[in-house]
Amino acid sequence: EADIYQTPRYLVIGTGKKITLECSQTMGHDKMYWYQQDPGMELHLIHYSYGVNSTEKGDLSSESTVSRIRTEHFPLTLESARPSHTSQYLCASSVGGRTDTQYFGPGTRLTVL
Amino acid sequence: EDQVTQSPEALRLQEGESSSLNCSYTVSGLRGLFWYRQDPGKGPEFLFTLYSAGEEKEKERLKATLTKKESFLHITAPKPEDSATYLCATKEGGSEKLVFGKGTKLTVNP
Numbered sequence: 001e002a003d004i005y006q007t008p009r010y011l012v013i014g015t016g017k018k019i020t021l022e023c024s025q026t027m028g029h030d031k032m033y034w035y036q037q038d039p040g041m042e043l044h045l046i047h048y049s050y051g052v053n054s055t056e057k058g059d060l061s062s063e064s065t066v067s068r069i070r071t072e073h074f075p076l077t078l079e080s081a082r083p084s085h086t087s088q089y090l091c092a093s094s095v096g097g098r099t100d101t102q103y104f105g106p107g108t109r110l111t112v113l
Numbered sequence: 114e115d116q117v118t119q120s121p122e123a124l125r126l127q128e129g130e131s132s133s134l135n136c137s138y139t140v141s142g143l144r145g146l147f148w149y150r151q152d153p154g155k156g157p158e159f160l161f162t163l164y165s166a167g168e169e170k171e172k173e174r175l176k177a178t179l180t181k182k183e184s185f186l187h188i189t190a191p192k193p194e195d196s197a198t199y200l201c202a203t204k205e206g207g208s209e210k211l212v213f214g215k216g217t218k219l220t221v222n223p
Contacts, residue, residue: 006156031209042117042213043157043200058210090156100204101147102211104156 003027006091006105013081014113021076021108023091032074033092033102036060043090049074081112119201119214126221129190134217136201137183146184147211148177149200157200191221
């Protein structure tokens with residue numbers, strides 16, 4: 001089981017602010033992911049990474065950006081937060097291969113006023 | 114388009130009352146079907162991965178099965194601590210993404 005951490009757990013912020021959501025994993029997994037989940041709705045993939053210096057956009061259009069400078073770290077940044085960005089953001093990682101099970105962090109609940 | 118549909122949306126059981134949750138999917142080239150448990154305000158917790166029709170996996174009171182079109186999560190003699198939302202997700206060959214269903218919210222009353 002992966003140890004994967006997200007900070008902050010909760011964030012309330014005003015419109016126009018720049019924010020970075022942190023995600024770290026200690027299992028040495030090459031693959032990492034960011035999902036967005038609204039209450040009662042499905043998780044949707046917004047970004048993923050195969051490894052260091054690799055990032056790809058997911059299916060759900062997002063105004064956020066990500067970076068992968070270190071294997072264990074996969075931060076997500078919103079340059080200018082808007083109320084439409086209010087959601088739960090979930091980070092996950094996987095080892096790849098046939099199993100490729102994704103393990104999730106606890107999530108960050110973001111509210112933009 | 115790949116789809117994952119879970120039913121029922123919500124299920125209330127009495128403690129000890131066994132039941133099943135359904136996950137039907139329309140993905141081609143299935144590379145895995147995943148079950149997760151999600152508690153309120155938390156991230157999904159991995160339960161099972163199934164790869165091929167006929168496969169079954171068990172963990173405590175939970176048993177997951179897979180056919181070519183659907184998966185079932187059987188809950189035997191549930192306890193109140195089994196209350197959670199159970200999520201089903203599929204992975205298609207050649208894709209990195211998991212396609213999730215909306216989940217089944219299970220409530221087990223003492």
